[in-house]
Amino acid sequence: MTEYSWPALDGLAYGGDYNPEQWSREVWDEDVALMREAGVNLVSVGIFSWAMLEPKEGLYDFSWMDELLDLLHANGIAVDLGTPSVSPPAWFFHMYPESRVITKDGTVMGFGSRGMASHASTEYREAIARMATELARHYADHPAVVMWHVHNEYGVPVGEDFGPRSVAAWQQWLQRRYGTLEALNAAWGTAFWGQRYGDWEHVVAPAATPTIANPAMKLDWARFTDDQLRECFRIERDAIRQYSDKPVTTNFMAHQSWNTDLWKWAKDVDVVSDDHYLWSPDPDAHVGLALSADLTRSVGGGNPWILMEHSSSAVNWQGRNIAKRPGEERRNALTHVGRGADGILFFQWRASRSGAEKFHSAMLPHAGKNSRVFREVTQLGQDLKDIAELRGSRVVADVAVLYDWESLWAHDLEWRPSDDMQFRERMRAYYERLWRDDVAVDFVHPEADLSAYRLVVAPTSYLLTASAGHNLTTYVAEGGTLLVGAFSGIVNENDAVHEGGFGAPLKDALGLTVEEFLPLREGETCAVSFDGTQLPTDAWAEDIALAGAEVRGTFVGGPGAGLPAVTRHTHGKGAAWYVGTRFGVESLKAVADQVYADAGIVPSGAPEGLETMTRRGATHDFVIAVNHRETDTSLSITGTNLLDGATIEGQLHLPAGDVAVVRVARENPGGGA
Numbered sequence: 231m232t233e234y235s236w237p238a239l240d241g242l243a244y245g246g247d248y249n250p251e252q253w254s255r256e257v258w259d260e261d262v263a264l265m266r267e268a269g270v271n272l273v274s275v276g277i278f279s280w281a282m283l284e285p286k287e288g289l290y291d292f293s294w295m296d297e298l299l300d301l302l303h304a305n306g307i308a309v310d311l312g313t314p315s316v317s318p319p320a321w322f323f324h325m326y327p328e329s330r331v332i333t334k335d336g337t338v339m340g341f342g343s344r345g346m347a348s349h350a351s352t353e354y355r356e357a358i359a360r361m362a363t364e365l366a367r368h369y370a371d372h373p374a375v376v377m378w379h380v381h382n383e384y385g386v387p388v389g390e391d392f393g394p395r396s397v398a399a400w401q402q403w404l405q406r407r408y409g410t411l412e413a414l415n416a417a418w419g420t421a422f423w424g425q426r427y428g429d430w431e432h433v434v435a436p437a438a439t440p441t442i443a444n445p446a447m448k449l450d451w452a453r454f455t456d457d458q459l460r461e462c463f464r465i466e467r468d469a470i471r472q473y474s475d476k477p478v479t480t481n482f483m484a485h486q487s488w489n490t491d492l493w494k495w496a497k498d499v500d501v502v503s504d505d506h507y508l509w510s511p512d513p514d515a516h517v518g519l520a521l522s523a524d525l526t527r528s529v530g531g532g533n534p535w536i537l538m539e540h541s542s543s544a545v546n547w548q549g550r551n552i553a554k555r556p557g558e559e560r561r562n563a564l565t566h567v568g569r570g571a572d573g574i575l576f577f578q579w580r581a582s583r584s585g586a587e588k589f590h591s592a593m594l595p596h597a598g599k600n601s602r603v604f605r606e607v608t609q610l611g612q613d614l615k616d617i618a619e620l621r622g623s624r625v626v627a628d629v630a631v632l633y634d635w636e637s638l639w640a641h642d643l644e645w646r647p648s649d650d651m652q653f654r655e656r657m658r659a660y661y662e663r664l665w666r667d668d669v670a671v672d673f674v675h676p677e678a679d680l681s682a683y684r685l686v687v688a689p690t691s692y693l694l695t696a697s698a699g700h701n702l703t704t705y706v707a708e709g710g711t712l713l714v715g716a717f718s719g720i721v722n723e724n725d726a727v728h729e730g731g732f733g734a735p736l737k738d739a740l741g742l743t744v745e746e747f748l749p750l751r752e753g754e755t756c757a758v759s760f761d762g763t764q765l766p767t768d769a770w771a772e773d774i775a776l777a778g779a780e781v782r783g784t785f786v787g788g789p790g791a792g793l794p795a796v797t798r799h800t801h802g803k804g805a806a807w808y809v810g811t812r813f814g815v816e817s818l819k820a821v822a823d824q825v826y827a828d829a830g831i832v833p834s835g836a837p838e839g840l841e842t843m844t845r846r847g848a849t850h851d852f853v854i855a856v857n858h859r860e861t862d863t864s865l866s867i868t869g870t871n872l873l874d875g876a877t878i879e880g881q882l883h884l885p886a887g888d889v890a891v892v893r894v895a896r897e898n899p900g901g902g903a
């Protein structure tokens with residue numbers, strides 16, 4: 231990661247996207263007055279303003295932006311200044327039609343929506359460099375500007391490009407990666423189906439094919455696309471840095487966007503920021519929120535981060551756009567704070583009257599300032615002022631969960647043993663078990679240093695390099711506890727099955743390999759006999775070949791009847807557990823309880839539905855408690871609730887749907903953040 235940097239703001243950041251070009255000048259004054267009433271201190275501007283800032287190629291008009299930034303600064307509102315590269319203007323595509331993205335099936339994407347041009351377009355790259363340069367030269371010293379916001383949600387809604395320029399860049403990328411065609415052919419296993427290449431120009435993109443394309447090729451295509459998008463980001467970032475030393479970010483979409491490897495992206499930004507939107511079909515969407523927040527904090531090395539976008543109520547682009555209920559927005563926002571965010575921003579400040587997102591909620595909705603939503607937005611602004619002293623504190627976890635975007639890309643390709651085994655579903659199931667047990671977690675890359683953690687959980691590590699396997703094996707040997715989910719350690723970085731078979735990189739740690747996958751038919755179920763009870767499961771079983779592991783659970787019924795399902799293996803000073811089926815959250819509990827005991831992890835004992843998070847400051851800890859239950863609950867704690875100033879002596883009463891942020895004394899204040 232580049233040197234961590236935080237914008238020059240007092241307290242926690244609060245605000246949202248502001249798109250004043252949609253409104254008359256008179257509305258700007260009303261907006262700024264209401265922003266002050268709501269406690270806003272930071273807005274993102276200019277993200278979709280390319281056509282306004284450069285109405286013709288090379289003709290820049292910053293006059294309206296000058297007036298806007300002066301107005302915001304005069305009212306004590308700082309600016310996260312965007313570069314508008316996500317939405318090139320109509321004139322650009324008219325002048326450079328070859329810069330349009332071409333989809334996998336050959337469709338040329340037209341103007342009239344949102345989404346960048348081809349990442350391989352020379353004209354696009356030159357144009358975004360000029361725009362970023364002009365913006366930085368003009369606004370580097372403007373007192374309102376405290377940070378820079380490059381682009382918007384890379385890879386969404388478009389990242390891949392199958393046009394001729396992209397294919398040419400792809401061929402060059404492959405030459406840099408492999409050096410020779412012999413190395414490429416070996417990595418891709420092109421002897422299968424007669425796919426061997428004899429000339430670099432013959433290596434096309436994995437576009438539409440009669441049946442599925444080479445999976446190793448598709449995995450490399452994902453890497454290539456990610457690298458191309460990151461190159462575009464660096465072009466703008468480096469142009470800005472010629473004139474400004476303010477922090478530069480771009481907004482991620484952790485656990486929601488397919489084609490960006492955030493372990494790599496986080497190294498290129500000065501401060502990590504993320505967008506998160508609840509998924510309406512999920513009745514427990516707050517669990518997914520927590521997962522994304524923990525992942526965002528983790529890719530940033532544990533440093534405070536910014537929630538750059540979320541919604542005050544409903545979005546507009548899901549099948550059923552469910553409005554947030556009273557108090558839900560407060561719970562969402564303060565959960566992000568509890569999991570490390572030092573900034574809470576929305577899309578957007580004022581609801582748009584026109585365009586594709588006119589039904590998307592905003593801080594100031596169509597109903598105006600007398601609405602419930604605006605009252606809650608204003609209350610949240612006050613809440614963030616009340617808890618400002620926790621800024622800079624950090625989350626500390628004893629449990630790590632492995633997350634690898636390259637494994638995600640490979641795992642979810644076609645022709646896997648079962649469509650029911652999906653990366654995100656498995657990640658969510660294991661994470662939700664930890665969440666329900668109120669266990670704090672970090673996410674880590676499989677090759678990262680694991681020595682700080684008592685327990686490492688690998689829910690779905692389909693792609694696991696030999697190096698990562700060695701890292702995990704060493705972790706166990708040195709005293710760590712490892713929990714591995716099914717269908718892990720199957721292929722290497724080229725999507726080739728490891729020598730030694732399924733699970734070979736973890737054989738020493740787990741004391742087993744897998745002889746054969748035994749997926750169930752759709753709708754079929756079976757059970758696992760574990761510790762005197764039968765745990766229901768579905769979708770997946772395995773024929774496990776023991777190599778020293780102790781059987782702790784056995785399949786009952788289904789294709790694996792009588793075979794090992796759950797194992798434990800002592801390796802060196804530590805222990806490794808394996809779960810060879812698709813347990814749901816409830817069935818995982820019995821196994822998790824024994825794994826916790828091995829690792830010395832003691833769950834908080836909080837009632838289910840009471841989410842607690844701790845941030846460690848220099849002299850105090852801050853406990854954020856969120857009651858997702860429909861009934862009142864309580865928490866044993868002593869301290870001061872920063873949200874209302876109340877002193878708590880041993881027992882906090884928390885009404886249904888309410889939140890508390892409690893400053894507590896720490897026995898060892900020298901522990902620090």
